[in-house]
Amino acid sequence: MSIPDRLDEIPPSGIRRLFELAGRHKGVISLGIGEPDFDTPSHIKEYAKEALDLGMSHYTPNNGLKILRDAISVKLLKDNRIQADPDKNIMVTAGGNQAFLLSLSTFLREGEEVLIPSPCFVTHSAAVRLVGGKAVEVGTYIGRGFRVAPEDLRKAMTRKTRCIIINSPNNPTGSVLRRKDLEEIAEIAAERNLRVISDEVYEKVIYDGEEHVSLASLNGMSERVVTINSFSKTYAMTGWRLGYAVADESTIAKMTKLQMYLDACPMSFGQYAVAKALGDPRSKVSIEAMRSEYESRRNYVYGRLRNMDGMEVSKPGGAFYIFPRVKGRGDVTLSEKLLLEAKVAAVPGSTFGKYGVNHLRLCYATAMKYLEEAMDRMEKFMGKIP
Numbered sequence: 496m497s498i499p500d501r502l503d504e505i506p507p508s509g510i511r512r513l514f515e516l517a518g519r520h521k522g523v524i525s526l527g528i529g530e531p532d533f534d535t536p537s538h539i540k541e542y543a544k545e546a547l548d549l550g551m552s553h554y555t556p557n558n559g560l561k562i563l564r565d566a567i568s569v570k571l572l573k574d575n576r577i578q579a580d581p582d583k584n585i586m587v588t589a590g591g592n593q594a595f596l597l598s599l600s601t602f603l604r605e606g607e608e609v610l611i612p613s614p615c616f617v618t619h620s621a622a623v624r625l626v627g628g629k630a631v632e633v634g635t636y637i638g639r640g641f642r643v644a645p646e647d648l649r650k651a652m653t654r655k656t657r658c659i660i661i662n663s664p665n666n667p668t669g670s671v672l673r674r675k676d677l678e679e680i681a682e683i684a685a686e687r688n689l690r691v692i693s694d695e696v697y698e699k700v701i702y703d704g705e706e707h708v709s710l711a712s713l714n715g716m717s718e719r720v721v722t723i724n725s726f727s728k729t730y731a732m733t734g735w736r737l738g739y740a741v742a743d744e745s746t747i748a749k750m751t752k753l754q755m756y757l758d759a760c761p762m763s764f765g766q767y768a769v770a771k772a773l774g775d776p777r778s779k780v781s782i783e784a785m786r787s788e789y790e791s792r793r794n795y796v797y798g799r800l801r802n803m804d805g806m807e808v809s810k811p812g813g814a815f816y817i818f819p820r821v822k823g824r825g826d827v828t829l830s831e832k833l834l835l836e837a838k839v840a841a842v843p844g845s846t847f848g849k850y851g852v853n854h855l856r857l858c859y860a861t862a863m864k865y866l867e868e869a870m871d872r873m874e875k876f877m878g879k880i881p
């Protein structure tokens with residue numbers, strides 16, 4: 496099948512559809528789109544201005560500025576316990592999404608299967624299909640806090656399985672994989688000689704004192720795993736479009752070749768800004784301020800939903816989403832009614848795959864006063880449903 500045919504088969508993102516619908520109605524509180532409501536920290540903006548004043552407005556190397564790759568390498572060792580050579584194992588991309596598509600393109604062949612714990616981030620399954628692979632959803636459930644069960648991964652395997660995708664902390668469920676889960680996934684990947692793509696863009700949005708564990712840091716995994724990360728969520732800079740991938744030398748070389756023919760390089764002055772930000776102690780302070788605010792909001796929204804009629808909810812351990820199961824109504828109908836009658840925008844769970852049916856995704860990266868009002872409206876609305 497050719498790329499245009501595959502593209503025809505992929506539905507447009509349900510999140511965008513909801514976003515447009517919400518825009519047509521006045522007074523809607525949006526818990527729809529998933530991005531930080533904070534501004535990019537001012538010192539990072541200052542660094543970008545400095546870069547422009549230095550004349551950094553031209554192409555950079557295809558794999559990104561050397562100063563940024565060096566800074567990422569230091570960060571990886573310190574935060575993630577991943578040893579990565581800045582010239583061989585790291586490339587800078589136009590966001591995590593691009594890194595994901597580029598990495599899949601380097602190894603996935605037509606018809607090969609990719610296991611994706613589901614509900615899952617919309618881009619993951621779409622990218623697999625676009626590249627010609629088959630996305631195989633492996634169900635995750637509220638009772639296990641949406642953490643994938645390793646035995647379910649084993650059951651879903653066939654001779655065609657080539658790759659597993661993990662995403663912790665997770666969009667849309669907020670689940671966080673434990674070290675033990677990751678060790679079991681690593682064992683399966685080694686046994687079956689699989690690639691793993693580990694999407695860690697929410698690594699810094701994690702609660703209850705938990706520690707983020709990178710799969711690539713586990714014994715023997717660094718050659719097998721592509722780690723995807725991004726500055727979008729960590730530094731509240733989704734519009735800057737900057738992320739990176741960490742992988743074995745051959746994968747990074749192929750990704751770099753492909754990037755040359757796509758956008759040549761990620762944006763120049765932003766790369767300088769994040770390179771500086773990685774080494775600036777103010778960044779840690781900004782990250783912690785945002786993280787702790789998200790945690791307070793998580794606690795509030797979780798507490799309200801737990802006591803709401805018709806909702807079953809598990810406490811998310813990270814990211815800024817909560818994924819309640821809604822009883823007795825289809826998620827698409829409920830989302831539409833919530834929007835029209837209660838004026839709250841929440842994404843239907845089925846947008847995130849077949850295991851998301853009868854759930855809603857609420858994003859709480861929104862100021863507390865709006866969350867309070869949204870919860871009041873939802874409570875009233877849910878209370879009226881027979």
Ligand SMILES: Cc1ncc(COP(=O)(O)O)c(C=O)c1O
Pocket residue numbers: 529589590591592593616662665666694696724725726727733736737738
């Ligand atoms: C799980 C996950 N991965 C990747 C991305 C993409 O982020 P970026 O802005 O870096 O492309 C997102 C954005 O919502 C996400 O939720």
